[in-house]
Amino acid sequence: MTVTVSASGLSLRYGGTRALDEVSLRLSRGVTGLLGPNGAGKTTLLRVLATAVPADRGAFTVLGHDPATARxxxxxxxxxxxxxxxxxxxxxxxxxxxxxxxxxxxxxTDRAARHREVRRVLDEADLAEVRGTRIKKLSGGMRQRVALAAALVGDPGFLVLDEPTVGLDPEQRMRFREVIARAGEDRTVLLSTHQTEDVAMLCHRVLVMAGGRIRFDGTPAELTARAAGRVWSSTGRDPGAKAGWRTGAGGFRNVGDPPEGADLLEPTLEDGYLLTLDGDPAEVTA
Ligand SMILES: Nc1ncnc2c1ncn2[C@@H]1O[C@H](COP(=O)(O)OP(=O)(O)OP(=O)(O)O)[C@@H](O)[C@H]1O
Known part of the structure; x- marks a missing residue:
């Protein structure tokens, strides 16, 4: 697989906060998901890769271009x-x-060519029918797609999307995912999200960040596999679980180290994600 984006040792501090701590990664074409709890450093990483803010240390290239030089x-x-x-x-x-x-x-700068390009990206974002409607009259999902259309102008090879599906209803999220999947067919897309289903449905690769560091780098299937044999149901809260929550059916779903004879459940990507956050920061790859 051809590496399109490559970063090594990216670090950035905000006062006493280490927002990025020695982040290294390699991306290729397709959609890579970036998961992590609030404050993990996802937005900071995206801002650095988008050259909106410089890192204190480290280096990266995007499609062979090194932002250390003005050119x-x-x-x-x-x-x-x-x-x-x-x-x-x-x-x-x-x-x-x-x-x-x-x-x-x-x-x-060429007006006719530019207008053709604007119509093309509005089509790509499924917005042809509302291109003349004022943005204030559009739903949240459509507004997000307007922002995506703007990001697609000029057919960029690297798309950086920071929580684009936040606040969308399930149908809007599905449509938005379709647009991103299409965009990822021939581009490198880095997508930050809190939705583990976005990653399960869209991404060929997933990074998990916490505390400014990459804690996992692998495929969605590998992240899910981390929870194999480590998810179980119980009728009451299990004090031995690393995390447990009441389900709609009234019982509890637990992740961690199951007790003898536990009723094991099929793991999801979210289970693997929760266990990764709880795990050893040194264990990075699948
Ligand atoms: N401009 C800033 N000034 C000071 N601290 C900042 C600034 N931006 C981010 N931080 C801090 O850096 C850390 C990483 O923040 P960042 O926004 O990158 O996390 P995130 O993973 O995107 O979180 P969220 O999921 O909530 O958007 C946090 O502790 C945050 O409070």
Whole structure:
């Protein structure tokens, strides 16, 4: 597999907080999911890779461009589509006007070619029918897709998406996933999310971050497999479980080291994720 994004030893401190602590990774084409609890460092990592903020230490390249030089930074930004955690757009703009504005910022100066590109990305994000409707009249899911369309302008090879499915209802999330999956067919996509189903359904690869470090790097199946034989049901709360929660059926689902004779359950990616957060930080790969 061709490596498209490569980072080594990325570190960044905010005062006393180590937001990134020696992060190294290699990405290839397709969608890679980035999971981690609040404050894990996901947004900081995405901001560094999007050249929005420089790391204190470490280096990285995107599609061969090194942001340490002014020219490399410029080339990298031409290959970048970034959907930040809180995208801002003027509510009175239409999707067409907003994406056209972003296209101008991305140096698409020929008006006819730019308008063709704007229509193309609006189609790709499933927004053709509402391209003339004011953004303030669109649903949250459609607004997210407007932000995604803006990130797709100029056909960037590297897409950085920070929690794009947050706040979407299940149907909107499905449609959004379809658009991301399509975008990932021929691009490198790094997708931060709190939704383990996003990762299970979309990603060929998953990274788990906690405390500024990468705690897991492997396939979704490998993350799920971490919980094999470590998930069980019980009628009451099991004090020996690392985590346990009441299910809709009234019993408890537990992860950890099951007691003798426990009623074992099929693990999910979420179980593997929870056990990874609880595990040894030195165990990085599957
Ligand atoms: N601009 C900043 N100034 C000071 N501290 C910051 C700043 N940005 C982030 N941090 C701190 O750095 C750490 C990592 O934050 P970051 O936003 O990268 O985490 P995250 O994994 O994206 O979290 P979330 O899932 O809540 O979005 C946190 O402890 C956060 O409080």
């Amino acid at each position: 490399g930074r410029q080339e990298l930004r031409r290959e970048l589509g970034y959907l930040p955690q809180t995208p801002g757009f003027h509510p009175d703009f239409t999707p067409f006007a907003f994406v056209d504005y972003v296209a101008i910022l991305k140096e698409l």
